Amino acid sequence: MSTSTAPAAGPPRFPFSAVVGHDDLRLALLLNAVHPGVGGVLVRGEKGTAKSTAVRALAALLPSHAVVDACRFGCDPAAPDPSCPDGPHPAGAAGGRRPARLVELPVGATEDRLVGSLDLEKALSEGRRAYQPGLLADAHRGVLYVDEVNLLHDHLVDLLLDAAAMGRAHVERDGVSVSHAARFLLVGTMNPEEGELRPQLLDRFGLTVEVRASRDVDTRVEVTRRRMAFEDDPAGFVARFAPDETATAARLRAAQAHVSAVAVSDRELRRIAFVCARFDVDGMRADLVITRAAAAHAAWEGRDAVTADDVRVAARLALPHRRRRDPFDEPGLDPAELDRALADAEDHLGPEDDPDPDDDPDLGGPGPDDPAEPQDGPDGPDAGEEPDDADRTGDTPPVGGDPRGDGGTGAGERAEAPGTDGGDGGDGGDGGDDATDPATPGDDRAPETAEAPAGGDGGDGRAVVVGDAARLHRATVRKFTVPGLGAGAPGRRSRARTDAGRVVRPSGAGATRAADLHLPATVLAAAPHQAGRGRRGPGLLVHRDDLRRAEREGREGNLVLFVVDASGSMAARRRMTAVSGAVLGLLRDAYQRRDKVGLVTFRAREAELALPPTSSVPTAQQRLSRLRTGGRTPLAGGLLKARAVLDAERRRDPRRRPLVVLLTDGRATVAARDGGDPVADSRRAAGLLAADGVHTVVVDCEAGHVRLGLAAPLAAAAGGELVTLDELTADSVGDLVRETRSARAA
Numbered sequence: 001m002s003t004s005t006a007p008a009a010g011p012p013r014f015p016f017s018a019v020v021g022h023d024d025l026r027l028a029l030l031l032n033a034v035h036p037g038v039g040g041v042l043v044r045g046e047k048g049t050a051k052s053t054a055v056r057a058l059a060a061l062l063p064s065h066a067v068v069d070a071c072r073f074g075c076d077p078a079a080p081d082p083s084c085p086d087g088p089h090p091a092g093a094a095g096g097r098r099p100a101r102l103v104e105l106p107v108g109a110t111e112d113r114l115v116g117s118l119d120l121e122k123a124l125s126e127g128r129r130a131y132q133p134g135l136l137a138d139a140h141r142g143v144l145y146v147d148e149v150n151l152l153h154d155h156l157v158d159l160l161l162d163a164a165a166m167g168r169a170h171v172e173r174d175g176v177s178v179s180h181a182a183r184f185l186l187v188g189t190m191n192p193e194e195g196e197l198r199p200q201l202l203d204r205f206g207l208t209v210e211v212r213a214s215r216d217v218d219t220r221v222e223v224t225r226r227r228m229a230f231e232d233d234p235a236g237f238v239a240r241f242a243p244d245e246t247a248t249a250a251r252l253r254a255a256q257a258h259v260s261a262v263a264v265s266d267r268e269l270r271r272i273a274f275v276c277a278r279f280d281v282d283g284m285r286a287d288l289v290i291t292r293a294a295a296a297h298a299a300w301e302g303r304d305a306v307t308a309d310d311v312r313v314a315a316r317l318a319l320p321h322r323r324r325r326d327p328f329d330e331p332g333l334d335p336a337e338l339d340r341a342l343a344d345a346e347d348h349l350g351p352e353d354d355p356d357p358d359d360d361p362d363l364g365g366p367g368p369d370d371p372a373e374p375q376d377g378p379d380g381p382d383a384g385e386e387p388d389d390a391d392r393t394g395d396t397p398p399v400g401g402d403p404r405g406d407g408g409t410g411a412g413e414r415a416e417a418p419g420t421d422g423g424d425g426g427d428g429g430d431g432g433d434d435a436t437d438p439a440t441p442g443d444d445r446a447p448e449t450a451e452a453p454a455g456g457d458g459g460d461g462r463a464v465v466v467g468d469a470a471r472l473h474r475a476t477v478r479k480f481t482v483p484g485l486g487a488g489a490p491g492r493r494s495r496a497r498t499d500a501g502r503v504v505r506p507s508g509a510g511a512t513r514a515a516d517l518h519l520p521a522t523v524l525a526a527a528p529h530q531a532g533r534g535r536r537g538p539g540l541l542v543h544r545d546d547l548r549r550a551e552r553e554g555r556e557g558n559l560v561l562f563v564v565d566a567s568g569s570m571a572a573r574r575r576m577t578a579v580s581g582a583v584l585g586l587l588r589d590a591y592q593r594r595d596k597v598g599l600v601t602f603r604a605r606e607a608e609l610a611l612p613p614t615s616s617v618p619t620a621q622q623r624l625s626r627l628r629t630g631g632r633t634p635l636a637g638g639l640l641k642a643r644a645v646l647d648a649e650r651r652r653d654p655r656r657r658p659l660v661v662l663l664t665d666g667r668a669t670v671a672a673r674d675g676g677d678p679v680a681d682s683r684r685a686a687g688l689l690a691a692d693g694v695h696t697v698v699v700d701c702e703a704g705h706v707r708l709g710l711a712a713p714l715a716a717a718a719g720g721e722l723v724t725l726d727e728l729t730a731d732s733v734g735d736l737v738r739e740t741r742s743a744r745a746a
Contacts (some may be wrong), residue, residue, distance in 0.1 A: 011234065012234040012235055012237075012238045013056055013057050013059075013060055013238075014053050014056070014057050014227075014230055014237075015057060015060075015237070015238055015241040015242075015244070015245050016054065016057035016058055016060065016061055016245065016248065017241050017244035017245050017248055018057075018226055018230070018237070018241045018244075019050055019053065019054050019057065020214075020219060020222050020223045020226060021214050021219055021223075022049075022050065022054060022211060024209045024210075024316075024317065025041075025043060025051070025054055025209045025211055026054060027297075027313070027317075028041045028043075028207045028208075028209045028317050029041055029054065029055065029058045029185075029187065030058075030252060030255075030300060031207070031293050031296040031297055031300065031314075031317075032185050032186075032187075032206065032207070032296075033058065033061070033062060033185055033252055033256070034252065034255040034256055034259050034296040034299055034300055035259050035292050035293070035295060035296035035299075036167075036183055036184070036185055037292045038206040038207060038289060038292045038293050038296060039161075039164060039165060039186070039204070039205060039206025039207070039285075039289055039292075040161075040164050040185065040186030040187060040188070040205050040206050040207070041185075041186070041187050041188070041205065041206065041207050041208070041209065042149070042188050042189075042190070042197070042202065042205040042207070042208040042209070042321065043055070043187065043188065043189040043190070043208075043209050043211055044189075044190055044191075044192055044208060044209070044210050044211065045189075045191065045192075045209075045210060045211030045212060046191060046193070046211075046212060046213065047191050048213065049211045049212065049213050050211075050223075051189040051211055052145075052147055052189060055102075055143070055145050055187045055189065056102060056145070058143065058185075058187075059099075059100055059101070059102035059142065059143050060245070061245065061248055061249045061252055062099075062100035062142070062143070062185075062249075062252070063100065063249070063252075063253050063256075064097050064098060064099045064100065065097065065098065065100065065141050066078065066095050066096070066097055067095050067096060067097070067098055068080060068086075068089050068093045068094070068095045069093070069094050069095050069096060070086070071084065071086045071087075071089065072085075072086055072133050072137060073085065073086055073133065073137050073140060073180045073181065074098075074137070074140045074141055074181075075087065075089055075181070076141075077089070077092060077093050077094070077095040078092075080093065081180065081181045083179050083180065083181075084180060084181070085131055085133075085178050085180055100141065100142040100143065101138060101139060101141075101142035101143070102142060102143045102145060103135050103138045103139040103142060103143065103144050103145065103184075104145050104146075104147065105135055105144060105145070105146045105152070105156075105160075107147070107148050107151045107152055109135070109152075109156065111155070111156060111159070112134065113134055113135060114134050114135050114136060114156055114159060114160070115134045115136055115159060115169055115171050116131055116132050116133045116134035116136070116137060116169075116171055116178070117131075117132055117134070117171075117176070131171070131176050131178050133180075134169075136159075136160075136163050136169040136180075136182040136184075137169070137180055137182065139182065139184040140180075140181055140182050140183060140184060141183060141184065142184055142185070143184060143185045143187060144160070144164075144184045144185070144186050144187070145187050145188075145189075146160065146186075146187070146188045146189070147188075147189050148189070148190060148191070148194065149188030149189065149190050149197065150190040150191075150192075150194060150196060150197050150615070151190075151194060151615070153490055154198065154201065154594075157197070157201050157204075158201070160186060161186070161201065161204035161205070163182045163184075164182075164184065164186040165204070167181065167182065167183040168180065168181055168182055169181075169182040186205075188205065192616060192619075193614065193616050193619060194614065194615055194616060196591075196615075196616060202321040202322070203282070203283070203285060203321070203322055204285075205321065206289045206292075206293065206318065207289070207293060207317040207318055208317065208318075208320055208321040209317065210320070210332070251300070252300075254302075255296070255299040255300045255302075256299075258299045258302075259295055259296055259299035261304065262295040262298045262299050262303070262304060262305065262306060263304060263305040263306070264291055264294070264295055264305070264306045265305065265306070267349055268294070268306045268307070268308070268310075268311055269291065270345075270348075270349060271308065271311050271342070271345045271346075271349060272287055272290045272291055272294070272311055272315070273287055274341070274344070274345040274348055274349075275290075275311070275315050275319075275338075275341050275342060275345055276290070276319075278341040278344065278345075279319055279322075279323060279341065281319065281322045281323070282322070285322075286318055286319060286322050289314075289318045290311065290314040290315050290318045290319075291306075291314075293313075293314035293317065293318055294306045294310040294311050294313070294314040295310075297310045297313050297314060298310045308342065308346070311342070312338070312342055315338060315342075316333065316335070316338060319333050319338070320332050320333040480493075480659060480661070480697050480721070481493055481494040481495070481659075482494040482558055482657045482658075482659050482695045483695060485497060485553070486556045486558075486655070486657045487556070487655050488556040488557060488558065488653075488655045488656040488657055489556060489557050489594070489653075489655070489656055490554065490555070490556060490557065490594070491555055491556045491557020491558065491593050491594035491595060493555060493556065493557060493558050493593040493594075493595060493659075494555065494556050494558055494657065494659075495553060495554075495555065495556075496553070496554060496555060496556030497551065497552065497553060497554075498552055498553065498554035498555070498556070503518065503550045503551070503552055504551055504552065504553045505551050506518035506520075506521030506548045506549065506550060506551065507548065507549045507550075507551045508548070508549065516549050516550060517547060517548070517549070517550060518548045518549060518550035518551075521548035521550075522542065522546055522547055522548045523540065525545075525546040525547075525548055526540055526541065526542045526543070526546040527540075529541075529543075529546075555593075556656075556657070557593060557594040557595045557596065557656070558593075558595050558596075558656065558657050558658065558659045559595065559596045559597075559598065559613055559646070559649055559653075559656050559657070559658045559659065560586070560590045560595045560596070560597050560598075560658075560659045560661060561597075561598045561599075561600065561613070561642055561645060561646060561658060561659070561660050561661070562583055562586065562587075562597065562598070562599045562600070562661050562663070563600045563601075563602070563638050563639065563641075563642045563660060563661070563662045563663070563664075564583060564599065564600070564601045564602075564627070564663050564664075565601075565602060565603075565633065565635065565638070565662075565663060565664035565665065565701070566601045566602065566603040566627055566628065566629045566630075567602065567603045567604070567629070567630070567631055567632055567633035567634075567667075567669075568603075568629070568630050568631055568632065568633070580625075580627065583663065584621060586661060587620050587621060594615075595615075595659075596613045596614060596615050596656065597611070597613065597614065597615075597620050598611055598612060598613035598614070598645060598649075599611035599620055599623055600638060600641050600642050600645060601627060601638070602633070602634050602635065602637055602638030602641070603628070603629060603630060603631045603632070603633070603634070604630075604631035604632055604634070605631075605632060605634055605637075605670055606634060606637055607634060607637040607638040607640070607641035607642075608641070609641065609645055610623050610627070611623045612645075613645070613649050632669045632670050633667050633668050633669045633670060633678075634668070634669075634670035635664060635666075635667070635668035635670075635678065635682040635685075635714075636668060636670070636671065636672035636676075636678065636681035636682040636684070636685045637670065637672060638662075638664075639662070639682060639685035639686055639688075639689060640672060640685050640688075642660055642662075642689070643685070643688055643689055643692065643694075646658045646660075646689075646692070646694060647692075657695075658694050658695070659694075659695055659696075659697070660689060660694055660695070660696040660697070660718075660720075661696075661697045661699065662696060662697070662698045662699065662714075662718075663699045663701055664698070664699075664700075664701060664711060664714070665700065665701045665702035665703075665708075665710065665711060666698075666700065666702065666708065666709070666710025666711035666712075666713075666714050667679075667708065667710055668681070668682040668710075672684075672685065679710065682714060683713060683714060683717040684717075686714055686715075686717040686718035687717045687718070689718050690717070690718050690719035690720070694718075695720060696715070696718040696719070696720030696721075697720055697721045697722075697723065698711050698714055698715035698718065698720060698721065698722050698723070699723055699724070699725060700712070700722060700723070700724045700725070701725055703725075
């Protein structure tokens with residue numbers, strides 16, 4: 001059988017062998033090409049790191065294959081699919097050869113385009129059910145590449161991964177029941193800054209690779225040199241690497257032919273099971289993936305049996321993304337930790353010439369001689385640590401970073417030095433005389449003084465404060481929605497017109513797909529015209545103008561913009577810990593509902609966009625953890641900044657409706673203009689958001705014995721909802737604040 005490694009007609013592709021560095025990426029792709037049962041590759045990395053280049057180059061290395069003539073599903077003449085929709089094909093059917101295909105799935109693809117659907121035109125004009133294949137059929141025996149897979153709709157990712165795992169695509173829709181072979185190498189690439197895949201979907205990818213641009217100067221120079229040489233003379237550059245490409249393709253074909261004969265001993269199976277149990281991965285998929293990848297690696301290296309080295313390589317590529325159980329967990333695997341697990345596995349297995357030991361069934365945690373895992377707690381490594389010195393400027397340290405809580409002054413935020421952000425030059429605080437009147441709206445300090453315990457927190461408060469925000473972000477938060485009916489990106493928050501969802505009503509003509517057709521309305525539209533159209537027997541004569549579209553209603557994702565008051569009036573440690581925990585809980589909710597999130601903070605005399613709108617919630621968490629507090633309260637500036645951010649996003653994505661979540665106590669000490677009234681300006685700014693049609697939720701963070709109730713008029717001016725911290729979560733944030741206060745008092 002002849003083989004070909006030449007790519008399909010078109011411009012030359014950058015050679016696979018010419019990709020500089022990225023050894024793990026190239027190896028993961030090759031292991032999947034050797035054994036498609038590994039389950040695909042997810043390539044994570046920053047932009048501009050040759051992710052797409054490497055994937056496209058791989059297709060040129062895959063051998064060509066024989067196909068049955070006129071079969072849209074690429075059946076092999078030697079072993080045709082008995083369930084092929086274009087079959088059955090007789091044994092030895094006439095065929096030709098075609099190169100392995102690289103099929104790219106665009107982010108905006110529909111389910112019909114992916115799995116195929118009923119050909120509506122033929123169904124109505126010819127009265128027969130005709131199935132139109134999708135991209136899964138096109139990719140059979142080739143590569144299916146999804147760039148920005150993290151931006152693909154979740155239900156499409158599920159379909160992709162199901163087909164990749166089973167090797168078949170099953171279509172049950174629009175009156176069509178079809179099953180066809182769909183064996184392909186699935187490769188997804190993503191930039192984590194643009195949003196994460198859900199942990200459930202991450203686990204469905206066999207291997208994952210983290211790709212970063214090299215920081216080595218020589219490597220970067222070589223990358224630039226090769227890329228420029230390719231662009232100047234593509235054909236010459238490809239010819240230069242042709243011998244390497246031919247050798248790699250030959251090695252790949254040999255490994256594909258040999259992989260089924262690679263032996264995996266019980267000893268190596270137990271090693272794999274031990275490592276998976278040690279890393280506490282869920283389910284059995286990791287064991288299967290590592291076994292298949294280890295066999296593929298052994299075949300690639302020309303070995304007849306899997307060794308410990310093969311297991312290590314496979315585990316290093318298969319485990320990092322399976323350790324992530326929470327949206328805020330970073331994927332990753334410490335190589336030293338993997339080495340320790342493999343060493344423990346070797347000790348557990350015993351000498352190689354011994355039979356498999358059965359006297360120690362515990363493949364999981366440490367044995368009796370293993371050192372205990374270090375624990376953080378009263379007696380752990382954190383115990384007895386001296387707290388960091390206080391930040392002597394107007395800025396308090398980042399939230400969660402200072403174990404002292406409110407400081408040792410016993411006066412909340414009064415410890416700010418004159419001339420810093422805590423005041424205005426020589427004002428020495430938040431506006432001079434305002435600080436003497438606890439009932440003055442301009443006061444940012446007096447109510448906090450009443451709340452703060454005398455004597456500060458000292459070191460004892462550390463265990464209470466540190467981790468509170470992490471605990472709070474796991475609480476179940478209230479679901480906030482944007483009123484009305486939108487038409488934005490599919491998600492799980494607000495009501496919207498979508499392509500998927502329940503049918504709520506028929507609309508006018510315009511159905512072009514079977515999935516869009518509202519059948520009862522179409523029949524009713526065609527029925528009055530049957531006599532005029534000459535109908536004489538059974539059946540219904542339907543014209544295109546009769547087709548009625550089904551209007552569906554589902555859920556959309558929104559742009560959730562957090563506007564957080566980080567001024568001195570919010571800077572009490574207990575208060576800001578509770579607020580940061582609430583924001584983390586809301587961020588988790590936004591992640592689960594497929595929202596974009598942004599973060600605006602305001603303090604001192606200005607507001608800043610701490611996080612431009614993004615789908616990467618872990619990035620939002622990192623920015624929040626570095627939030628600094630202190631200074632005056634430019635509430636109007638924060639709202640105006642939020643309005644400017646929303647205006648820019650509206651131009652970029654006009655269909656995505658915004659939801660503003662404002663966390664503040666309602667106080668304002670900095671006007672939007674010279675000579676203005678800070679409180680009145682803030683309410684006018686809130687009114688501008690309402691005029692723009694922005695739905696706002698005001699979370700009242702006011703606490704202490706003296707309450708001014710300024711958040712309620714602000715929410716009324718914005719035409720939005722008002723909730724308190726106590727009402728925000730099912731696991732009341734207020735309970736935590738009281739818990740913390742009681743612990744400190746004790």
